Amino acid sequence: MDMPATGLGAETPLPAGAYRPDRRRHHRRFNTLGFLTLLGREIKRLRKLAMLFLVAPGLSAALYFTVFSFGLGDKRGTPEGDAILAFLVPGLVTLSLLTQSVQIPSFSILYAKMEGAILDQLMAPVGAAEMLAAYVLSAMAAGVASGAAVWVGFLIFWQAPMADPALVLLFVVLGSSMMATFGVLTGLISVKWDHLSAAMTFVFTPLIFLSGLFAPVAGMPGMLRAIVQANPIYYAIDGVRIGFLGQGQDQAALAVLVLVAVNVALLAIAGTLLHRGYRLRN
Amino acid sequence: MTMLQQSPLSGIAAATPVPAPRALGAINWVGFTTLTKREIRRFLKVWVQTIAAPVVTTLLFYSVFALALGGVVRMVGDVPFLRFLGPGLIMMGMAQNAFANTSSSVLVSKVQGNIVDVLMPPLSPFEFVSAFVTGGIVRGLMVGFVTWIVIQLVVPLGLHAPFYVLFHAVMASMLLSLLGLIGGIWADKFDHMAAITNFVITPLSFLSGTFYTLDSAPRFFHTVAHVNPFFYFIDGFRYGFIGRTDGTLGTGIAVMLGINLVLWLVALRMVSTGYKLKA
Numbered sequence: 001m002d003m004p005a006t007g008l009g010a011e012t013p014l015p016a017g018a019y020r021p022d023r024r025r026h027h028r029r030f031n032t033l034g035f036l037t038l039l040g041r042e043i044k045r046l047r048k049l050a051m052l053f054l055v056a057p058g059l060s061a062a063l064y065f066t067v068f069s070f071g072l073g074d075k076r077g078t079p080e081g082d083a084i085l086a087f088l089v090p091g092l093v094t095l096s097l098l099t100q101s102v103q104i105p106s107f108s109i110l111y112a113k114m115e116g117a118i119l120d121q122l123m124a125p126v127g128a129a130e131m132l133a134a135y136v137l138s139a140m141a142a143g144v145a146s147g148a149a150v151w152v153g154f155l156i157f158w159q160a161p162m163a164d165p166a167l168v169l170l171f172v173v174l175g176s177s178m179m180a181t182f183g184v185l186t187g188l189i190s191v192k193w194d195h196l197s198a199a200m201t202f203v204f205t206p207l208i209f210l211s212g213l214f215a216p217v218a219g220m221p222g223m224l225r226a227i228v229q230a231n232p233i234y235y236a237i238d239g240v241r242i243g244f245l246g247q248g249q250d251q252a253a254l255a256v257l258v259l260v261a262v263n264v265a266l267l268a269i270a271g272t273l274l275h276r277g278y279r280l281r282n
Numbered sequence: 283m284t285m286l287q288q289s290p291l292s293g294i295a296a297a298t299p300v301p302a303p304r305a306l307g308a309i310n311w312v313g314f315t316t317l318t319k320r321e322i323r324r325f326l327k328v329w330v331q332t333i334a335a336p337v338v339t340t341l342l343f344y345s346v347f348a349l350a351l352g353g354v355v356r357m358v359g360d361v362p363f364l365r366f367l368g369p370g371l372i373m374m375g376m377a378q379n380a381f382a383n384t385s386s387s388v389l390v391s392k393v394q395g396n397i398v399d400v401l402m403p404p405l406s407p408f409e410f411v412s413a414f415v416t417g418g419i420v421r422g423l424m425v426g427f428v429t430w431i432v433i434q435l436v437v438p439l440g441l442h443a444p445f446y447v448l449f450h451a452v453m454a455s456m457l458l459s460l461l462g463l464i465g466g467i468w469a470d471k472f473d474h475m476a477a478i479t480n481f482v483i484t485p486l487s488f489l490s491g492t493f494y495t496l497d498s499a500p501r502f503f504h505t506v507a508h509v510n511p512f513f514y515f516i517d518g519f520r521y522g523f524i525g526r527t528d529g530t531l532g533t534g535i536a537v538m539l540g541i542n543l544v545l546w547l548v549a550l551r552m553v554s555t556g557y558k559l560k561a
Contacts, residue, residue, distance in 0.1 A: 051473075056480045063488040070494035070503065071351045084350075194331060201335040209342050214350035 027125060034126035035134055042138035045108060046145075053104065053142050054149045057096040061150040064092055065158070068214075089154050090244040091213040094237045096150045097172060101143030101179035102186070102204050105135040109187025110196050118280060128274035132184065132267065139180035144172060163246025171243060174259040175236030179204075181266040188273050188280070211237050232262045306404055314409040317400060321417025325383055332379070333424055340375040340429050344368065347493060358495050361524050364437045369520040370492030372429045376451060377512065380422035380458040381465075381483055384414050388466030389475055392559070401560060407553035411463065411546070418459025419452060426451055439523045446522030446531075453538045454515035458483075460545035467552050467559060486512045496528045511541055 014020065027033070046053070068088055112118040121131065162168055182204070190196045210224075211233040217225055228234050235255040242248050242255075274280070306313075325332040348364055356363040391397040400410065433439060441447065461483075469475045489503065490512035496504055507513040507529075514534035521527040553559065 052476070056476075059480060060484065063485060067488055067493040068350065070499045071347070072498075088350075194328065197331055197335070201331075201338060205339065206342055209346050214346050220349065 025125070031126055031130050034124060035130040037124075038121060038126060038130060038134035039138055042108065042134055043141065046104070046138060046142050049104075049142075053100045053146045057100060057146045058149045058153050061092045061096055062153060064095075065089075065154070085158065086245065087216065087241070088214065089151075089158060090241040091237060093147045093151045093154070094175065094240045095208060095213055097143045097147030097176055097240075098179045098208055098233060098236065099204075100146040101139050101176040102183040103200070104142045105139040105180055105183035106186040106190065106196055106199070108135065109184065110190045110193070113187075113191075113280070114193075122277070122280060128271050131274050132181075132271050135184050136177055136180040136267075139183055140173070140176040143176040143179065147172065147176075162244055164243045164249075166243075167249075167252060168240055168243030171236055171239030171255070171259070174256070174263060175233070175240065178232065178236065178259060178263050178266060181263065181270050184270045185266065185273070188270070188278055191279065207231055207233050213237055232258060235259050304404070310404055310406065310409055313403055313405045314413050317405065317410070317413035318416045321383070321387060321414060322420050324387060324417070325421050332383070332421060333428060336375050336379050336425050337429050337432065340371050341432060344371050344433065347371075351493070359526060361526055365439055365524055366495075366520070366526075367493065368433050368437060368439045369523045370490070370516045372426050372433065373450070373454060373516045373519045374487045374490075374492055375429050376422040376426035377454050377458045377487060377515070378483060379425045380418040380455040381462040381479075383421040384418040384459045384462035385466040385469070385475055385478075386462075387414065387417065388463060389469055389472065392466070392470075393472070397559060401556075407550045410553050411460075411549045414463050415456055415459040415549075418462060419455040422455030422458065423451060426455075440525075441523060442525035443522045446518055448522075449535075450515045450519035450522060450538075453535075453542065454519070457511060457515070457538060457542050457545065460542065460549050463549050464545065464552065467549075467557060470558070486510055490516050491528055492516055511537060514538055 065085075065088065069085060072084060109118075112121075126134075186196065186199045186204075190199065210228055211231050212220075212228050217228055217234070217238075220228065235258045238248075239252060239255040239259070242252050344367065347367060351363065351367075358366040388397070391400070405413075430439070465475065465478050469478070489506055490510055491499075491507055496507055499507070514529065514537050517528045518531055518534045518538075521531060551557075
């Protein structure tokens with residue numbers, strides 16, 4: 001009885017994909033299998049949360065819409081009132097899109113950290129690029145699903161035709177990826193639930209609300225307008241609105257430029273932090 | 283031998299007096315104040331989340347709705363829109379936080395298992411409910427007061443009838459605290475609580491005439507408002523500031539007293555039977 005010194009040698013036939021301790025597994029620079037697995041897990045998580053990110057935002061959008069259409073009072077039913085509501089619908093769709101995009105990954109990462117389940121993916125051969133791509137894409141999917149649910153709900157009682165669907169799609173993608181990356185960063189930086197809820201209440205909700213979401217920037221006082229225009233979320237909301245209403249395309253180029261720049265910067269930061277294992281590996 | 287046969291217990295019994303049950307009187311004040319203090323310290327410890335965050339959210343709503351719904355010049359009747367909107371938003375903040383305080387306290391205790399700490403001590407159902415409700419009212423009033431101070435710095439809201447302000451503030455906080463307590467006892471998971479907040483509390487508070495007068499809403503929503511307790515306490519609270527009312531104040535007070543009474547009875551019954559509290 002002599003065992004091969006190298007453990008399980010070539011003589012022992014093993015099924016494909018079996019664990020071979022004597023062999024180093026090779027994968028390409030981007031581990032597609034790891035990425036798909038992680039993405040699949042995140043999507044499965046989303047399926048269980050459907051109530052949270054589809055129904056609740058839909059309901060709150062309907063409430064905002066009701067409140068606004070009554071709040072307009074005697075303006076309701078006039079062309080001016082119509083204009084305000086037409087302005088509002090893309091804003092509410094984007095609100096839902098952006099809020100869910102930032103919430104989903106931050107929650108997922110912090111939860112995995114708190115429960116210790118983050119080890120499962122730190123041990124696996126997935127690097128920063130795979131993790132970032134999986135988190136951002138799944139969050140974008142949640143955001144888009146949530147925004148679409150709100151939009152379909154509006155179609156029932158407010159016909160909001162999309163003037164330029166391609167432009168809407170472009171800004172939806174840019175806006176949700178920006179917020180998703182913000183979400184990944186928030187999840188990485190947070191250590192306790194308090195941090196996450198503080199980030200939502202004191203950073204993201206004000207940023208989203210003070211972005212020309214409900215009121216045209218043109219009507220704002222100078223100081224406030226400057227603040228709003230320094231807010232990257234303003235460009236996402238504005239872009240989606242341009243696509244919906246088909247007006248003001250000349251601003252679209254600037255909005256794309258700002259969003260691409262912010263996206264690149266955020267992805268670089270998040271990638272670096274993930275690569276270093278910032279607040280992941282202690 | 284004789285020494286041993288004599289029961290050792292009888293010797294001890296002779297030496298120490300028989301323990302008598304503690305006399306507590308009609309109301310166990312120590313128990314009540316202890317639980318009340320716990321309820322208040324519970325939210326004050328995380329005041330950034332429980333006081334500052336709702337104030338910021340309310341102010342955000344205030345600025346956004348003020349900007350979107352007609353700015354500075356718009357009037358509701360003879361009252362500027364900004365003065366009309368302020369009291370309603372303060373009340374919304376108070377109500378939502380009173381609800382959040384009791385519901386989260388009970389549900390967290392149930393989920394974590396430390397609810398036994400308040401079930402074991404000699405607290406009657408009345409003391410139990412009163413202590414939780416007092417915690418909720420204190421949180422509601424603190425959120426409301428801070429929001430009022432901040433809004434007052436920017437938009438003077440005026441004060442027409444302070445008694446109505448205080449009465450409606452306390453009544454509304456009590457109503458929502460009781461609802462939160464009942465909801466917290468009923469819920470088994472955080473999902474249940476989130477569902478109550480999303481599908482009951484938020485719609486009730488939005489469709490209450492905070493952001494619009496009933497004159498501007500379609501007929502159907504008049505009916506909705508008049509079966510919505512939020513409508514009555516927002517309307518009465520706003521009357522205390524601006525002296526203008528959408529409904530009849532007397533009806534509102536009767537409705538609130540009636541609902542509060544019913545909720546007290548439900549909560550007392552739940553605690554005394556131990557519904558979903560004592561497994």
